[in-house]
């Protein structure tokens with residue numbers, strides 16, 4: 621991370637939505653199913669618990685790119701998203717505030733994700749504006765998450781952040797979620813044959829839950 625150029629870290633997708641509790645719960649379940657969660661190894665939490673915690677909350681979804689939305693391949697230029705995954709991200713972004721947080725350049729991740737700069741979705745009349753988020757001091761994904769939470773007013777007990785990532789750079793983001801006093805959960809999951817971690821945080825005043 622220390623060797624990364626400052627402008628390598630971006631969050632590139634964002635939308636806004638108001639949804640009711642029932643829709644919210646079923647959307648979380650659906651999103652987890654769609655990213656092909658095949659295994660949850662945490663002994664502390666089940667996806668049922670996560671979806672229960674989602675009730676009444678506004679979900680904010682943060683997604684890593686390489687290894688999470690795309691498979692890990694030898695040639696970084698060939699790390700394409702499947703059309704199914706692209707559709708899933710598009711669907712998720714219609715419902716949740718959704719950001720892709722990647723170590724790649726914004727240009728490169730746009731080439732892969734192919735989300736247009738301004739997008740109008742049917743069912744909720746949503747408006748996805750792709751933001752070029754460049755915090756002053758972009759050193760790691762933790763700072764990107766902190767910036768997004770602060771700038772977009774997500775530091776609220778009504779927000780349930782979900783971050784899905786697969787490598788050590790994502791640990792910086794996970795750490796921020798913990799430090800923000802979210803009670804959080806962590807599961808190791810498989811996306812296809814690739815191991816990822818999913819972290820879900822729930823803000824509760826003064827409380828923090830340590831996990832394995």
Ligand SMILES: O=P(O)(O)OC[C@H]1O[C@H](O[C@H]2O[C@H](CO)[C@@H](O)[C@H](O)[C@H]2O)[C@H](O)[C@@H](O)[C@@H]1O
Pocket residue numbers: 684685686687691692693694695696697699721722723724787789
């Ligand atoms: O933050 P991410 O979206 O996970 O991006 C991190 C790096 O991803 C790319 O490298 C990784 O994926 C490649 C393609 O599957 C793989 O060949 C490589 O071994 C992985 O480290 C990308 O090339 C880097 O620039 C990103 O920093």
